[in-house]
Amino acid sequence: MLPKLMQTIALPAARVEASRRQFLLGALAAGTGIAVGFRLLSASPAAASETAEESRPHAFSPYVTIDGEGKVTVLSSQFEMGQGSYNGIATLVAEELDADWSTIEVKGAAGNIPAYGNIAFGGTLQATGGSTSMASSWERYRKAGAAARAMLVAAAAAEWGVDATEITVENGVLSHPSGKSGGFGEFAAKAVSIAVPTDVKLKQPSDWKLIGNAGLKRFDSARKANGTEQYTIDVKLPGLLTAVMIHPPRFGAKAKSFDASAARAVKGVIDVVETPRGIAVVGDNMWAALKGREAVTVEWDETAAEKRGTAGLMSAYRDLAKKTPVAIARNDGDAEAQFAKAAKVLEASFEFPYLAHAAMEPLNAVARMDNDGTLEIWGGHQFPDVYQRLSGEIARVPAEKVRLHVMKTGGSFGRRAVFDGDVVVEAVYVAKAIGFRAPVKVQWTRENDMQAGRYRPAYVHSLKAGLDEGGRLVAWHNHIVGQSIMAKTAFEGMVQNGVDPTSVEGANNLPYAIPNQTVGLTTTDAGVPVLWWRSVGSTHTAFAAETFLDEVAEAAGRDPVEFRLSMLEPESRHAIVLRLAAEKAEWEKPLPQGRFRGVAVAESFGSVVAQIAEVSADGNGGIKVERVVAAVDCGLAINPDQVRAQVEGGIGFGLSAILDEEITLTDGKVDQGNFDTYTPLRIDAMPKVEVHIIASANPPSGIGEPGVPPIGPAVANAAYRALGKRIRVLPFARSLNA
Incomplete structure (x- = not known):
């Protein structure tokens, strides 16, 4: 049985801050040093119906410890799987603590939901996902670092008999104008006797040295490179x-x-x-x-086994896509009436295969x-x-x-x-x-992982668009057919009126000003186990929407970038990243012969990414992706170098999936077993990537996943210009070889 509390989990939010009144800073002795962290109240002290039990602080859990040698250890509530969450959280603590970056270590923490629960999930479970690590950690880890710093300063002031305001802290050393100085280790144990500050003052952005520092390298880079990191x-x-x-x-x-x-x-x-x-x-x-x-x-x-193959499943999906959707996720205006009087009506169907996660470590x-x-x-x-x-x-x-x-x-x-x-x-x-x-x-072996795993669901999209006589997009319809990820899980309560939000995200929240649009969903029942996959629903919804939008722009006789901008608010995040990507890719400048461009923009996990892909025809009926220019708005970039790396990695990951990856079944058995039959991107196929980050004072939003959705449609749109063929069935290898 799953914990009952998980039946009411809220979906990830891009930016969620915890109530200041629910957190209680605390400190304990930790060997020869100090541990600073939080207790969390079950309910707000201001709640009128509060009971003694509800207001009782839960067990203390440390966020940062400082030992007698001055070593700083951050206890991360977020799981590290290569996305850099440990590095980001370490940056938050070290910034407020004024620690020596070379002394930082990070360890995974678990066992106390109130203290380590993911705020973006409502704080009801400890989980890493939905690109929420920084949004969930942004305030509380900075507070822990600032509290530890204040206590060390107070301990030093008491020891030296000076005013605490006269003490400065830099790179793990406390100093006074009199010449007195000492490292964190010297005062760590003494700081335990200092009262934990109730109102922690955080640094102003103008005082940051680590947050937003484009030159700051990951604290764990060396051991990842030399093979000493332990998995x-x-x-x-x-x-x-x-x-x-x-x-x-x-x-x-x-x-x-x-x-x-x-x-x-x-x-x-x-x-x-x-x-x-x-x-x-x-x-x-x-x-x-x-x-x-x-x-x-x-x-x-x-x-009770699933014995159908993917050919049969996809055939059934195609038939369902032609019918009326079972559920409606969005219904603005009167799309059907507009289709009836549109000057032009376009239709297209898109197909997406099952995909494996194919992580490096099975x-x-x-x-x-x-x-x-x-x-x-x-x-x-x-x-x-x-x-x-x-x-x-x-x-x-x-x-x-x-x-x-x-x-x-x-x-x-x-x-x-x-x-x-x-x-x-x-x-x-x-x-x-x-x-x-x-x-x-x-x-597990790789074969276990491929043949007994969980997969990104297969989907079929049926789209329809209507243009008026002036070439304006006035009607839009998208019918999505595929399995639910949330059904039969602790998230099942989030399936409302037959709509699994992970099936329609990126489709039911298009940023474009289309007055009449519907998004329908028909959820299928198949025995293939499915799961969220990097960028979840946006993996297919962005491809279908942004690729079809290019077809619509062509039918309207409009430039793809100009057409998109005409339907966006000029100062919206989507418009800003789109203009920046176009500028950096020199969209309006002619390309050398044999090169072709495509564009796409998508929002996922609170961040907006625009990408322009440049491709060439390979002479064998295929294409080679030569260059990708990406512009990203992810709120405040805590670690710009890490943001850039995640977008680069997302582009490689997404490109790998669209070009050649697919999981297929024959009579219910998975056909692929290893990387000889499930073929990720090879290094010689990775394009040159440029990432441009929008400067922002907004709280950090997701970055581990948002780089994935735009790459597929951007490349597909460029491939059309190179080959004259629309790619509507993924992977590309299946469409181009058909």
Whole structure:
């Protein structure tokens, strides 16, 4: 069972600030140093109906610790999977603390929802997703840093017998005009006796040295580059066993029986056990477990299995797209009446395949039961509260006896944000099945990840646009057909009137002034497990809308950039990024022969990104993306270098998906197994990328995902000019080879 509180989770908001009155700063002694953090009240002290229990502070959880040597450790509520959340949160703390950047360390924290809950999700669970890490951390981590600084200054003032206002702090050193000075470590323990400030003063932007510093490099760059960074796959414990999984070949199937006699004869195989998620082969090393897996035979019960292939599924989707939508997500004006009298009516259908997350590090987790009854779990805990609760239920220990070690992971893109625990509960199931006699690492192979994973849903869009005699877009209709991500999860309550917001985001909030528009949705029922995938609904809605909009602009005889700007408020965020991208790409300047441009703009996770792609024809009926110019408004850029990296990475990720990636099924079985058949972008296909960041004083919004949606339509629009062919079925390889 999932925690009941998760049934009322709010959707991510771009910018959400916590009530100042709900947070209580606190401090505790931590060895030879100090820990500063928060307690969080269940309800506002001002609430008239408040009870004693509701106003009781929850257990203290540190946000920053400073030890006797002056080392600063930030305890991150957000999970690090390569997107730079640790670096961003470290920047917030170090800025207000005036710490020495070289002394900063960041560790993942878990186990206290009130303190570490994601504010953008209503604070009701600790979760990393929706590009909300900086929005959720922006105020509270700066406050923790500022409070720690104030307490260190007060301790130094008391020690030196001087006025605290005369003390300056820089790079982890406190100084006084008299010549007295000392490092953080000298005063960390003494600061514990100082009263925690109730009204923490934060720096003004004019005083920032780290926030917004384009030259600040990631604190963890060196160990990522030299291979010393530790991930779950690197966890080594005394007596550690390795388990590999045999999952059902069809989704929904279950093991009926299995024969492991031959597997148990393989040297190094310790055991073969059944779990609710499949058969696990346990060995004293990975190779032994893999060889043992080859020797296991399983009979599957496929009574409830999905046996349809993608060809049949997509055919059914196409038929549904031609019918009346089951639900309506947006209905402005009277689109049907405008279509009836439009001077021109255009129609188009777009198809999107299932997509794998294909993170660099396949899924894994480690479980160990300690002698005192504490269950320890190492893993990429994107939803730690969920995994803690589920693991405790499986192991039959209280949730507070489940200790999570939050490990960094080699990518996720949403894949580790699952409500059933996935590989984490597999590790607990396997450890339990062998009597918890040894720690167990469950390590998926790439084939496990491709064939037993969760996928970006497949979709079909049916679009229609109407132009009046003056070439103005007066009517728009989009019917979306595909699976719901939120259905049958803790987010199911967010499906309102048959509309899953993740299916229509980016489609039902187009920024363009189109007076008559409808967005309809027909949600399908398929046995293929689906999940959010980097930029979620905008992965397909932006492509369909922005590609079709180019067709409409051409029918109107208008320039694509000018046509878009004509439907945007001149000073809107969309118009500003679009003009900047066009300026930097020299849109109005003719290109050399053989080069062609395309444009797209999209908003997702509170940020707006415009991209202009430049392509060339490769001579074989395909295209090569040569250059991409991106302009981004993500609010205040805490780490400009990281913002740039995320947009660059998003472009590569999105480009990889549109060109050649797809998951297909034959008779319910996934056809792809590794990177020979599921082909991500190769390095020689990565274009030159330029990223231009809009200066903004607004609070930070998302950046891990917004770079993905515009690249597909921008390239498709450029490809049309290069090849004279509209790409409406993804991936490009399928359309161009048809």
